[in-house]
Amino acid sequence: MLFFEGFIKFSAVGLMLGIGLLMYRDGRGTRALRFSLPLIVALCFILMTTGSPAIAITGPVRIPMRLFDCLTTIFVWWLGLALFDDDFKLGLREWVIAGIYALTAITLRTYNWGFHNILGDKAVVVFSGLSLALMLHLCYKAITGHKEDLVEHRRRIRIWFIVAVAMVVVVSNLAERTAEWVGMYQDQTIWVTYIFTFILALWALLWLTRLHPEVIIFDSNKPIPPEPSRIDERDKPAYEKLVSVMETDRAYTQHGFAIGDLAELVGIPSHQLRKLINQSMGYRNFASFLNQYRIAQVKQSLSDPEKARVPVLTLAMEAGFSSLAPFNRAFKASEGVTPTDFRSEFLDRANNNTVQN
Secondary structure, three states, rough: EEEEEEEHEEEEEHHHHHHHHHHHHOOHHHHHHHHHHHHHHHHHHHHHOOOOOHHHOOOOOOHHHHHHHHHHHHHHHHHHHHOOEEEOOHHHHHHHHHHHHHHHHHHHHHOOOOOOOOOOHHHHHHHHHHHHHHHHHHHHHHHHOOOOOOHHHHHHHHHHHHHHHHHHHHHHHHHHHHHHHHHHOOOOOOOHHHHHHHHHHHHHHHHHHHHHHOOOOOOOOOOOOOOOHHHHHHHHHHHHHHHHHHOOHHHOOOOOOHHHHHHHHOOOHHHHHHHHHHHHHHEEHHHHHHHHHHHHHHHHHOOOOOOOOOOHHHHHHHHHOOOOOHHHHHHHHHHOOHHHHHHHHHHHHHHHHHHHO
C-alpha cells in the first residue's frame, strides 16, 4: 500500500514539475508563468506534506508549505480567469477576495493544528463555501465567454480545462469535509486528491507537449492590419462583406450584438467568421473586435465641438455599449485615459489652436 501511495504521489509531483518546465519553455515571455507556477508549487506542496508520515515531509519546514498550499484554489481561480480572458489583470477585487480566502484558509488550517480562533469549527463551512463559489464563478466565466472566443483551439479546451481543474478542488474539498463529518482520518481521503491530481497532471502534460502557443498567450488583444496575402482567396468575398457591414452599415452599434448576428449579416457560418476575424485581423475575442469600432466612433464624437455637451453615456450607447462601466474600462484600456479626460484634452487643444490662429 505504501509503495502504491508513493508511486502515485511522486509520479504526480514529477508530472507537475514537467508541466512547469514546459510552461517555462513554451510560455516564457508571457503572463502564463505568473499564474501557473504558484499553482504548480502549491500542488507539489500538498503532495509532499500529506499522506503516510514515512514518505511525507515533516517538521518545521512543513508549516510554511502547508500554509502556502492553502491558496491552491485562489491560484486555480486566477489561472482560469487569465487563460480565458486576454485582458485579465489582478485588480483590487481579485486581491480582496484572495485576502479573505487566505485568512479563512489559514484560520481553518491552524484550527486543525489545535489553535483556537473566533470562527472555530465554522471556519470549515466558510472555507468550503468560498472554494465552491470561486470554482462556480470560474465555470461561469468559461461558459459565458465560449461563444465570443475567436481562438479555435482555446474554445475546444475551455470547458474541459475548467471541469478538470475544478473537479480536483471541489472533489478534494468535499472528500475532506465529508471525512471530518463522519470521523475519518485525513489519510483516508487524501487519496482523492492524489488520484485526481495525478490524472489532471498527466492530461495537462500530454496537452502541453502538443500545445498550440496561441492558446496560452496572455497578451492583450493587439489587432494587426489586415493584409491581402494573409487572407485566403476563398475568404476574400466574406472579408469584404464583413468590412462593409462593420464600417458602412455600422452593425456594431446594435445592443447585444453577437457573433451569430454578424455571421448572419455576412452570410457565413459562425465558425468561419471566428477564424476570419482571428487569423486575418488578429483579434482573440469578439468583444475586443466590436470595441475597436465602438471606441473609434466615440473618440470621433468626443472630438466634435458640436457634441461637447452631449453626455458621455449617450455617446457610448449610440456606439453600441450597453452601460457606462464596461465602456469606461474598454476606453481607458485602449486610450490610457478616461473618456472625460480625452474630451477635455482634445477640446482644450482645439480651443488653444483657435485662439492662436
